[in-house]
Amino acid sequence: AQSVAQPEDQVNVAEGNPLTVKCTYSVSGNPYLFWYVQYPNRGLQFLLKYITGDNLVKGSYGFEAEFNKSQTSFHLKKPSALVSDSALYFCAVRGQNTGNQFYFGTGTSLTVIP
Amino acid sequence: DTGVSQDPRHKITKRGQNVTFRCDPISEHNRLYWYRQTLGQGPEFLTYFQNEAQLEKSRLLSDRFSAERPKGSFSTLEIQRTEQGDSAMYLCASSQLAGEWNEQFFGPGTRLTVL
Numbered sequence: 663a664q665s666v667a668q669p670e671d672q673v674n675v676a677e678g679n680p681l682t683v684k685c686t687y688s689v690s691g692n693p694y695l696f697w698y699v700q701y702p703n704r705g706l707q708f709l710l711k712y713i714t715g716d717n718l719v720k721g722s723y724g725f726e727a728e729f730n731k732s733q734t735s736f737h738l739k740k741p742s743a744l745v746s747d748s749a750l751y752f753c754a755v756r757g758q759n760t761g762n763q764f765y766f767g768t769g770t771s772l773t774v775i776p
Numbered sequence: 777d778t779g780v781s782q783d784p785r786h787k788i789t790k791r792g793q794n795v796t797f798r799c800d801p802i803s804e805h806n807r808l809y810w811y812r813q814t815l816g817q818g819p820e821f822l823t824y825f826q827n828e829a830q831l832e833k834s835r836l837l838s839d840r841f842s843a844e845r846p847k848g849s850f851s852t853l854e855i856q857r858t859e860q861g862d863s864a865m866y867l868c869a870s871s872q873l874a875g876e877w878n879e880q881f882f883g884p885g886t887r888l889t890v891l
Contacts, residue, residue, distance in 0.1 A: 698882075703884075704884060705780070706869075707882070752819070754818075761824075762809075762826075762832050763821045763832060766818030766820070767818050
């Protein structure tokens with residue numbers, strides 16, 4: 663079965679500190695991995711994706727994520743958190759052999775404390 | 777702004793009534809997706825269109841749900857005989873056909889409340 667796990671419902675980090683939002687996945691075939699961010703009363707916005715190639719991918723707003731095949735993880739990172747990064751973050755996966763269905767995690771609420 | 781739009785943004789209905797939602801994707805996007813999102817959960821895939829063809833449907837999509845994309849542009853999602861369990865945010869997303877793994881662009885959603 664295909665699935666995504668975001669083990670932390672809530673992450674708090676001080677402004678200026680590095681942040682990590684965790685994601686692990688289970689999918690048949692090669693994974694195609696995505697991170698989205700959701701601000702209150704707004705739609706999900708794409709941050710970054712991993713399809714193939716370099717395990718470290720860079721995306722919007724200074725975010726990056728590292729694909730680790732052996733640990734089936736795709737953690738989202740940012741070297742220095744901003745208060746404006748406070749939002750709900752979703753990890754999503756689509757498998758090479760799972761058609762066009764995307765599977766989303768339950769989301770992690772990030773709060774950056776001034 | 778030519779992003780994905782959805783209408784209405786909010787819908788309150790009584791149990792047993794039918795409701796219809798509309799999604800207008802980004803104009804050059806061939807692919808269109810419908811998702812359902814409940815509080816504390818991530819979006820759950822409902823169905824997928826490539827142009828006007830509905831190519832995939834989730835097992836979540838009961839026979840009370842029907843989606844169309846008649847001209848390959850806008851799409852409608854209809855729920856017949858609504859139940860309280862249908863209360864959720866319904867999200868539409870679109871992406872380009874070219875490039876197999878292009879990211880999806882999401883609309884703001886339609887929040888459905890079934891009383």
